[in-house]
Every structure is written in C-alpha cells, then in structure tokens.
Amino acid sequence: MKKKVLSVMLSVAMVASLLAGCGNGASGEAATSETTTEAASNEDAAAETAEGGTFKIGGIGPLTGGAAVYGIAEKNGIQIAVDEINANGGINGMQVELNFQDDELDAEKSVNAYNSLKDWGMQVLAGCVTSACSIAVSDKTAADNMFQITPSGSAVDCVATDNAFRICFSDPNQGIASAQYIGENGLASKVAVIYDSSDVYSSGIYEKFATEAANQPFEIVAAEAFTADNKTDFSVQIQKAQDAGADLVFLPIYYTEASLILTQAKSMGFETKFFGCDGLDGILDVENFDTAVAEGVMLLTPFAADAEDEMTKKFVETYKEKFGETPNQFAADGYDTVYTIKAAAEKAGVTADMSVSDICEAIKGVMTEISVDGLTGEGITWTADGEPSKAPKAVVIKDGAYAAM
Amino acid sequence: MKKLRKETKNNLITYGIVILTYIIVQILVATGNMSSLMQGLLVPFCTYVIVAISLNLTVGVLGELSLGHAGFMCVGAFSSALFSLAVKDSFTVAPLRFLCAILIGALSAALIGFLVGIPVLRLRGDYLAIVTLAFGEIIKNIINAIYLGIDGNGIHISLKDAMSLGLSEDGRMLIKGAQGITGTPHDSNFTIGVVLVLVTLFIVLNFMDSRSGRAVMSIRDNRIAAESVGIDVTRYKLIAFTISAALAGVAGVLYAHNLSTLNAQPKNFGYNMSILILVFVVLGGIGSMRGSMIAAVLLTLLPEVLRFMADYRMLIYAIVLIVMMLFNWSPDAINMRKRLMAKIFPKKSQKEEA
Incomplete structure (x- = not known):
C-alpha cells in the first residue's frame, strides 16, 4: 500500500513539474528566439x-x-x-x-x-x-x-x-478575373479546365470560373479533375480536352503539375492555348523543363520576377x-x-x-x-x-x- | 476499511492523476502562470489522450493492430462538425449542442467501426493492420470528395463539384469538398475535455473488468481456448472494435470543435496520424491506459516546446522519440531501472522478492 501511495505522489510530482516546466520553458524559449532574430537582422x-x-x-x-x-x-x-x-x-x-x-x-x-x-x-x-x-x-x-x-x-x-x-x-476573384479576361479578349470559344479537386486553391478558382463562364461568350467543354494522389500522368485529362475540341485549356493549378501537363500535351500533339493563374508563376524555373513548351502560355499573376520596374x-x-x-x-x-x-x-x-x-x-x-x-x-x-x-x-x-x- | 481490489485501486489512481492534473492546471491558469501555448494545447492533449486510450482498447485489450484509427476520428469530427454548423443559428445553448454533437460523432464513428469491423475482424495480425490502413484512407478520400449544401428545398449532395448541387440563392454550403467545413462553433474547452477523458477511462477500464472484457482478453491470449469454452469470437471482437471506434469519434468531435476550420488532410486524418496514435500506445505500454495518456501528452507537447530549435525541431523530436522508446522498452534499460529502484528503495524490493 505504501508503495502505491508513493507512486501516486511521484507521478503527481512528475506531472506538476512537467506542466510548471512548460510555463518556464516557454519564457526561456521566447528569450532565445529573440536573440536569434536580433542577430539575424x-x-x-x-x-x-x-x-x-x-x-x-x-x-x-x-x-x-x-x-x-x-x-x-x-x-x-x-x-x-x-x-x-x-x-x-x-x-x-x-x-x-x-x-x-x-x-x-x-x-x-x-x-x-x-x-x-x-x-x-x-x-x-x-x-x-x-x-x-x-x-x-x-x-x-x-x-x-x-x-x-x-x-x-x-x-x-x-x-x-x-x-x-x-x-x-481571393480565389473567387482570380476565377472571375480569369473568365472575364478570356471572354473580353475573345481568346477562345471552347474552354477545357484541368484542376486539382483535392486542393483548396485550385477547386476554389475553378468553381468561380465555371460560375462566371456562364456570363461569358465561351463555353466550358470539359472539366477534368485530378487529385494530389495521382498527379504525374495527365494523358487522360489532356485526351478528353483534345476530344472536346477545346481551343484553350485553363489551368488553375500550381506550376509543378502544369509543367507536366504542358510537356505531355506537346508529346500528344495537342496544339492549343494555355491560360493559368498565379500558381503558374515559377514554371520557367522547373528543373529539366523545356521552356520552349511553355511558349505562348498566358497567366494572370500579380508578380513576375522578370518585370522591369526598379522595385x-x-x-x-x-x-x-x-x-x-x-x-x-x-x-x-x-x-x-x-x-x-x-x-x-x-x-x-x-x-x-x-x-x-x-x-x-x-x-x-x-x-x-x-x-x-x-x-x-x-x-x-x-x-x-x-x-x-x-x-x-x-x-x-x-x-x-x-x-x- | 474494506480492502479494495488491486484493479479498483489501480483504476482509482488513474482517475486521480487526471483529476489532480486538472486541478493543478486550473490553479496555474487562474494565477496566470501558464503560457498561451500551454493553454492552447490543453484541448489537443485531451483529444490525443482519448484517441490513444481508444486505440489501446483495440491494440492492448483486443490484441489486434489497427492502423486506421485516424479514419474513425475523421468520421466523428466531420459528422459532429456538420451537425453543429447546420444548427448553429437555431440551437444556441452551446453545452447542450455540444453534447448532441458528441453523441452524433460517437454514434456515426461506431456505425462505421461496426461496418468496417464485420469484414476486417475476420483477418488477423498484419492483414488486419493493412486493411484498416486502407479503410482509413478510404474514409479520408470520400470526405474530401463530398460536397453538401442546404437550402429551402432540403439537403443537396454531390461527389463532383459545388455547382452540381444546384443550390438556390438562400442556400449555404456545409461541406465544400477538399475545403472541408468552415465556421464550426468553438465549443470545446479543457473542462469538457477532461470530463470526456474521465468518461473514456471509465468506459474502457470497466469494460476491461467486465464479463465481455474478460472474454475479449481471453480471445487475445488464446483464441482456440476461448472458442473451445464457447466464446463467440466475432461478436466480442466486434464489441471491442466498435467501442474503440466510437471513442476515437469522440476525440474527433473534440478536435473539430477546437478549430474553426476542418479539412481531411494526410497530416491530421491520414495514416501518419494513425501511426502517431499507435506510437502513443506503444510508447506508453500496450494495455496500459495510464501509460498511453502520459505518452500522448508528452509526444503532443514535445514538438511544441522544441520550437526554439527552428529547423532542427523535427530531427530532435525523432531522436528524442527513439531515446524514449529505448529507455522505456529496451530490456537493458528495464534492468537498469529495476536496479536503480532497488538501490533507492532497498526495503520494498526485498519485500516484493520475498
């Protein structure tokens, strides 16, 4: 019985010291990070x-x-x-x-x-x-x-x-702006979309794009989704876009997948226009990516590293x-x-x-x-x-x- | 004084630890001695303690390896968050609404656990582990594909995208596919968390000590012997597995109502999480509820207190995990601990040997 009492007391002491230690630990930790950032600046x-x-x-x-x-x-x-x-x-x-x-x-x-x-x-x-x-x-x-x-x-x-x-x-803004841009500039009459349905960013843009497309002089002929688990082979999606006769493919996705899509579309002989959002920014820096494939790709982005302004x-x-x-x-x-x-x-x-x-x-x-x-x-x-x-x-x-x- | 049974005494100690910790934490909070980080971690502690105890029921008592526990947590989280979000405006008594949410989360996780259990519990050992792993992933992926909205015409559901729901103007989206559920009321707090931990402990410890619990443990220890004395193996396995799933669902409810956003990602409901829960159980000791509790708290706390290490944080975390495992479970370390204990308390160990 005595041993039990002792073990209870010990474990209580342990828990208490653990929790109290955390309180102190946090303040000590704050001090360290302060010094490191100061040194870094x-x-x-x-x-x-x-x-x-x-x-x-x-x-x-x-x-x-x-x-x-x-x-x-x-x-x-x-x-x-x-x-x-x-x-x-x-x-x-x-x-x-x-x-x-x-x-x-x-x-x-x-x-x-x-x-x-x-x-x-x-x-x-x-x-x-x-x-x-x-x-x-x-x-x-x-x-x-x-x-x-x-x-x-x-x-x-x-x-x-x-x-x-x-x-x-915001995502809706990008989707709406993209649809309006394509519509107002008469870039295409048949649009295919390839998007990542497991990604918040991508599906968010696609939703608003599709809603806004109804008010624009083009139609969405194919909307093909992929998920984070299978994002290396896009031949099925590209094939469907091609069969639907799309003259523009909208890619509201990030550049890694987009570079694969562009390369695969090229090798399948699918000549069309590609249009993307700010996620495509960075596509020219993908390793082992032939930038010639990306020739003519349009993207709506707030920032381009090659811009000429001083800032x-x-x-x-x-x-x-x-x-x-x-x-x-x-x-x-x-x-x-x-x-x-x-x-x-x-x-x-x-x-x-x-x-x-x-x-x-x-x-x-x-x-x-x-x-x-x-x-x-x-x-x-x-x-x-x-x-x-x-x-x-x-x-x-x-x-x-x-x-x- | 009537002498208490050894099990009862042991259980009382476990409850005592939880209650004492709660009191100490409340005192620290009231006197302002607790950092915001720790206060923010209190509910996650309860969540992971509950889920660790629930998995320990499967692994330690039932003796089967489940790698899909995050999936049950996911079911509990989503079903309860869906309920809370849907009735948020009309049902404003927060504690009562949360109680309903807990029941809904536990029941739906139990239902899924039961359905999964029927085919899965026919397998043993590694096979069971692999199939539960697959079920965990299926649950996560299905939830990522669901779009659910509500409007004047009732509930709309789709597995494709938000537009195909055809919601009318006044409708609102409840589950937005991969974007999950946003705007869950913040109903979890530490007090409710601790009450749930105590309820979980009460259920599991009493189950272990019940007729059914002993039947389950006899299946674990020797299946053939258990069958030969007329124990319905499938039935008892299903009971234990369903209770375990329901408790994991409760942990999910606590998780969902602590954050305003909920989406099923590999990080929180994928197999990584399932394995992390298993790590809690293994580190704390298979079959030891108290051990699981302490391990869950320690391993949730560790990455957070290591934040000052910046880039080396996860590396140190992994090393500390290895060291802790060695210290806890290596035979040499166990011998060393025994010798140390014998030195410190010479009398007691002599008495025990005698």
Missing part, C-alpha cells in the same frame, strides 16, 4: 534599438513538409523587407523583429504556433501562408483582437473576421544574393505584407508600448485609407472587409521569359 540596426523600442511581427507557415516551398519563400520575402526597414530606421523609429514559426500545413499546429508567438510578445501577425491555417488562426486573432494580415491565404473565409486582411487576390529588380537581386533562388509570388506577397504593416502602422502612429488590441484598432482604422505600391501591384488599397483592390496583370511567356500582354 542587420547589425548596424542593433545600435539604434534603444530609441523607439521594438515592434514584433510574427509569421506562420509551413517550413517543413510538402508545402514548405511556399512557407520558406514567404519567410524569406518577409525577412528581406524587415531587414530593409530596419536599415532605413524602422517603423516610427521602432526596430522590427521577426519570428516565423512552422505550422506543417496543419491547422491545429498553426494555432499552436500562434500561441507560442503570443508568448514571445508578437504585436502583429503576418500570416498564415495557407488558407486553412489562416482561417483557424483568424478565429483566435479575432478573440485576442490582434491585427492579422495574410500574405497568401486566398480562401474567402480567411478575412471573415474584421481584424483580418490579405495581400493576395522588382532590386528585390529579385537581393533575394538571389541572400537565398540563391529566383523569388516566386509568395516571396513577393510576404515582402508586400511587411510594407503594408509599415504603411498602416506609420499612418496610425503605432508605438511599441501600445497593447496588442490598441494596435489592432489603430491599424484597422487606417487600413482603408492607405495605398501601398508593392511588388504585387501599384496603389493597392483595402476595403473594410479585408480584400485588397489591385489590377491583375496578365503576362504571356515569350522567348523563355514573361512579357506583359
């Missing part, structure tokens, strides 16, 4: 830190797993913007600190990441990268009244709460120098997010000692008044429901590079 900036205090921006996205490409690109884009801002004197004299946490593309982990950022002292959230995570987290930010701006959460519900805004186009050139150069890759639109979205926060915070006169809720109220109030010239659009403005307003740019691939249409 510009050294010359560190000297000025004392002046206006620090402004803590958190980010959440997949840094491991299948979607890591998007999370890492966005993190890098945000990092570049933060470094630039710090080198130029910060926001209202405040130095910016960044802490970007991994969510493994899992809504539950995303909420955990949010809570751990809250312990770190985050004041504004630049996240999440993906739609489902963004929706789950916006539920929590609304409860805490923390300002959230998602760079690339494109599902409608991402900005359902009034503290949430976004940088990218894009500078960003692409810095990105290549730092991370050794060409940035994609996710990186650009991340970059614009930080500058949007900066513009809004400066307009609202946010200071480092304001509470999270006060910052949110202040920034929310001015979001509809600011206009940001970013990589993904000039003069971007926001409506109170969180949607950005910017003109979609259509580009066409010509001689292995993106050219404006």
Whole structure:
C-alpha cells in the first residue's frame, strides 16, 4: 500500500513539474528566439534599438513538409523587407523583429504556433501562408483582437473576421478575373479546365470560373479533375480536352503539375492555348523543363520576377544574393505584407508600448485609407472587409521569359 | 476499511492523476502562470489522450493492430462538425449542442467501426493492420470528395463539384469538398475535455473488468481456448472494435470543435496520424491506459516546446522519440531501472522478492 501511495505522489510530482516546466520553458524559449532574430537582422540596426523600442511581427507557415516551398519563400520575402526597414530606421523609429514559426500545413499546429508567438510578445501577425491555417488562426486573432494580415491565404473565409486582411487576390476573384479576361479578349470559344479537386486553391478558382463562364461568350467543354494522389500522368485529362475540341485549356493549378501537363500535351500533339493563374508563376524555373513548351502560355499573376520596374529588380537581386533562388509570388506577397504593416502602422502612429488590441484598432482604422505600391501591384488599397483592390496583370511567356500582354 | 481490489485501486489512481492534473492546471491558469501555448494545447492533449486510450482498447485489450484509427476520428469530427454548423443559428445553448454533437460523432464513428469491423475482424495480425490502413484512407478520400449544401428545398449532395448541387440563392454550403467545413462553433474547452477523458477511462477500464472484457482478453491470449469454452469470437471482437471506434469519434468531435476550420488532410486524418496514435500506445505500454495518456501528452507537447530549435525541431523530436522508446522498452534499460529502484528503495524490493 505504501508503495502505491508513493507512486501516486511521484507521478503527481512528475506531472506538476512537467506542466510548471512548460510555463518556464516557454519564457526561456521566447528569450532565445529573440536573440536569434536580433542577430539575424542587420547589425548596424542593433545600435539604434534603444530609441523607439521594438515592434514584433510574427509569421506562420509551413517550413517543413510538402508545402514548405511556399512557407520558406514567404519567410524569406518577409525577412528581406524587415531587414530593409530596419536599415532605413524602422517603423516610427521602432526596430522590427521577426519570428516565423512552422505550422506543417496543419491547422491545429498553426494555432499552436500562434500561441507560442503570443508568448514571445508578437504585436502583429503576418500570416498564415495557407488558407486553412489562416482561417483557424483568424478565429483566435479575432478573440485576442490582434491585427492579422495574410500574405497568401486566398480562401474567402480567411478575412471573415474584421481584424483580418490579405495581400493576395481571393480565389473567387482570380476565377472571375480569369473568365472575364478570356471572354473580353475573345481568346477562345471552347474552354477545357484541368484542376486539382483535392486542393483548396485550385477547386476554389475553378468553381468561380465555371460560375462566371456562364456570363461569358465561351463555353466550358470539359472539366477534368485530378487529385494530389495521382498527379504525374495527365494523358487522360489532356485526351478528353483534345476530344472536346477545346481551343484553350485553363489551368488553375500550381506550376509543378502544369509543367507536366504542358510537356505531355506537346508529346500528344495537342496544339492549343494555355491560360493559368498565379500558381503558374515559377514554371520557367522547373528543373529539366523545356521552356520552349511553355511558349505562348498566358497567366494572370500579380508578380513576375522578370518585370522591369526598379522595385522588382532590386528585390529579385537581393533575394538571389541572400537565398540563391529566383523569388516566386509568395516571396513577393510576404515582402508586400511587411510594407503594408509599415504603411498602416506609420499612418496610425503605432508605438511599441501600445497593447496588442490598441494596435489592432489603430491599424484597422487606417487600413482603408492607405495605398501601398508593392511588388504585387501599384496603389493597392483595402476595403473594410479585408480584400485588397489591385489590377491583375496578365503576362504571356515569350522567348523563355514573361512579357506583359 | 474494506480492502479494495488491486484493479479498483489501480483504476482509482488513474482517475486521480487526471483529476489532480486538472486541478493543478486550473490553479496555474487562474494565477496566470501558464503560457498561451500551454493553454492552447490543453484541448489537443485531451483529444490525443482519448484517441490513444481508444486505440489501446483495440491494440492492448483486443490484441489486434489497427492502423486506421485516424479514419474513425475523421468520421466523428466531420459528422459532429456538420451537425453543429447546420444548427448553429437555431440551437444556441452551446453545452447542450455540444453534447448532441458528441453523441452524433460517437454514434456515426461506431456505425462505421461496426461496418468496417464485420469484414476486417475476420483477418488477423498484419492483414488486419493493412486493411484498416486502407479503410482509413478510404474514409479520408470520400470526405474530401463530398460536397453538401442546404437550402429551402432540403439537403443537396454531390461527389463532383459545388455547382452540381444546384443550390438556390438562400442556400449555404456545409461541406465544400477538399475545403472541408468552415465556421464550426468553438465549443470545446479543457473542462469538457477532461470530463470526456474521465468518461473514456471509465468506459474502457470497466469494460476491461467486465464479463465481455474478460472474454475479449481471453480471445487475445488464446483464441482456440476461448472458442473451445464457447466464446463467440466475432461478436466480442466486434464489441471491442466498435467501442474503440466510437471513442476515437469522440476525440474527433473534440478536435473539430477546437478549430474553426476542418479539412481531411494526410497530416491530421491520414495514416501518419494513425501511426502517431499507435506510437502513443506503444510508447506508453500496450494495455496500459495510464501509460498511453502520459505518452500522448508528452509526444503532443514535445514538438511544441522544441520550437526554439527552428529547423532542427523535427530531427530532435525523432531522436528524442527513439531515446524514449529505448529507455522505456529496451530490456537493458528495464534492468537498469529495476536496479536503480532497488538501490533507492532497498526495503520494498526485498519485500516484493520475498
């Protein structure tokens, strides 16, 4: 009997120390991440830190797993913007600190990441990268009244709460804009769609595209779906599109699958036009992909790494120098997010000692008044429901590079 | 004082641990000593504890390997979230609505578990593991393909896309295929979670101690002997498997009502999750409910407290998992622990030996 009592006491002590340890662990952890981010940001900036205090921006996205490409690109884009801002004197004299946490593309982990950022002292959230995570987290930010701006959460519900805004186009917007663009420019009369039915982004665009197509002078002759489990062989879908006599194939998908579709269509002798959304951005950088196949592909994207304007050139150069890759639109979205926060915070006169809720109220109030010239659009403005307003740019691939249409 | 049976005493200790943990956590929260991360993790802890106990019923008591438990969790999550979303505006008493959601989640998971169990429990060992793995994937893929909406004319369902539902203007989408369910009311909280953990423990521990439970364990230990004394093998296996599925469904309900968005991805309801649940059970000790609980909490907590390691997080997690397994289950480590215990408490071990 005594042994039992002892074992109970021991296990209770264990659990208690475990839980208490976690409380301490979290604060210790916050301290470590602070020092690492500070070390990562510009050294010359560190000297000025004392002046206006620090402004803590958190980010959440997949840094491991299948979607890591998007999370890492966005993190890098945000990092570049933060470094630039710090080198130029910060926001209202405040130095910016960044802490970007991994969510493994899992809504539950995303909420955990949010809570751990809250312990770190985050004041504004630049996240999440993906739609489902963004929706789950916006539920929590609304409860805490923390300002959230998602760079690339494109599902409608991402900005359902009034503290949430976004940088990218929403899925329906892309679908509608694509259908209108094809219709208004008379690109085709018979359109086939190949989309990923297991992907939120792809099926979201397709739905609105199909709805809007009814009002446009073309008809959808084939709508072929594939899923994440079988995305290497597209001959069936391409064959159906060909048999239906489509003179344009709409691809609301990501570039990896699109590059396969283009290659396979070519080898099957299916000569047609291809039209895509921002997911196709990056197709020219796919390894072992013959860019000649992509000749003439049109895409509606807010960002093209080959654009000639000064800002894009500078960003692409810095990105290549730092991370050794060409940035994609996710990186650009991340970059614009930080500058949007900066513009809004400066307009609202946010200071480092304001509470999270006060910052949110202040920034929310001015979001509809600011206009940001970013990589993904000039003069971007926001409506109170969180949607950005910017003109979609259509580009066409010509001689292995993106050219404006 | 009447002397308690060994099992009863053991069970009381298990309940005691849960209740004590609950009290300690409440004190820590009330005094503001708990980080937001920990507070956010409390409900997931309960979710994974319940699902670990439920799988332990299949693996430890029934002695069969199931690799599809995330599938049952998925059924519970989706059916209950669907119910809560559909009645969110008309049924505003949150605790009562959540109770209904729990019952719906448990019953639908039990139904699927029963249907899956009929063909599956005719197999043994590895074959059962593979078939349950397949069932888990089927459930996830079906849910990813369902589009369900509601309008004035009733419920519309399609496996193709949202347009083919033909919803009228006032209609609303409930399940949007791969986009899943969005806008589930946030009904889960730690108190309900702990109550559910206690109910789960009560069901499983009493089942193990019941006539049916002993029949199930006799099948596990020696199927031929059990059959020879007239135990209906299929019936008892089905009972245990269905209860296990229902409890996994309850965990799914808790999961779904903790997040405002729910979609069936490989990450949360795929075989990765099923295997993670199995890891909880194996690490905590097959057949030991208390062990599963502790393992589930530890392994849910670990990746989160390792966040400061940034890129090395998952690597360290894997290494720690290996070390924990070795420490817990390697024969050398067990001997070493025994020797250590003997040194610290010389009297007790002597008494035990004698």
